[in-house]
Amino acid sequence: MIPPAESLLKYDNPVLVTRNTEKKSPKARSLKVSPQQVVITGPVPPPPKSKSPSVDVNKQTEEILNAILPPREWTENNQLWVQQVSSTPCTRMDVVHLQEQLDLKLQQRQARETGICPVRRELYSQCFDELIRQVTINCAERGLLLLRVRDEIRMTIAAYQTLYESSVAFGMRKALQAEQGKSDMEKRISDLEDEKRDLERQLNEQKAKCDAIEKREAERRQVEEKKHNEELQFLKRTNQQLKAQLEGIIAPKK
Template sequence: VGRYLVQLPRGALSAHDDALRRAGIRVRRGGAVLGAGGKASLGPLSPARRKPPSSSPRLDAITLQEQLERALRERQARPTGICPVREALHGALLEELAGTIARDEPRRGTLLRRVAGEARMTIDAYRTVYEKSLLFGASKLSEAAALKGNLEGRIAELQAETASLADEVRSLTDLCESLEHRAQRAEAQAEAETHDASALRAEGEQLQGLLDALRPG
């Protein structure tokens, strides 16, 4: 049997309250239900969230899904990661479902609330691990940045030392080339002097032989 919610202007049925109650028709005024005693009693939730079920549960589910997606978009909830907005909306939705189910099946509603509590505890545990991992990652990042700065300074020192050693190597190479060139020149000069000495010696011997030949016997 379907239930219907009819909204009328304020005061439209004030003169017919007694007749409606005798007919078994419940009248809701501003979110309050007018019972058999003529007194209003508030429901467990506000009328904006608590509406009588219709005869189309599938349509209600689709409508509720669309409302949830619209609320997520309007409040700019993040689709992934830790998001308080998304957590609050899903928590309100789960509480609404638990309340609705508990009206017809109290044990099932209690079980659903227990499952929601377990899920909330699991989420809190994951959040704690996530926050600690962020702190650990931040500390390691700081250490890495400090180590990088030290390494950059050390690299600069080694580069300067390498440049100095390269200059020294070039200087020593130039000195070695100069000494080698001098040695080659000295060797060439020594060979020339040796050749001249040999020639002078041969010439002296030749002159000595000539003198001996010219000397009277």
């Protein structure tokens, strides 16, 4: 027989329910409890009264324990084995041993001390189930209240996990969009740089043309100024000659 993985939750010895899983009796099938079934969150109705009060209380406690912590089942060679949680009351040494086992398993399975760690979460969940079992044996109402606390914690963790997964998916979408946008921006930057180089080339050509035009106009202006000065000097000389001739003509008449 290959029992399930060892757990911090205390179980009784496994019991063989049937030798053929396909030919189980209705009574044997009724013992099967799915691990995913909805557990009770309210008070369990008491069973019919029996002659022995202690037997009645023990039976009610076992029913509550089986409802809170369903038995685990496995098959081997067409044989169905069922293992229910233990209904044996715990002592102080059991609690100390549970703490030691928790620390040992955390170390053996190399659970991370901080951050998200499925191994640490699983072990602490088993430890909490064992504490619920121990409390339920002494006080069923307290055990049911702890059950509500456990279910609320699990529901909260599931909500946070869903939120985390949706956040990761949203982050991945944004990252992909950013990568796509990055490639588009890189292409646009490359196009703008090419356009900038083309405009710089055109600017340099226009500057060269402007410099050539300024140089050519400066030379033309110098030539024209020189020509103008020469004409001005020629006119001045001509004016002086004409003035001298006019004075020579007018002087004898005096």
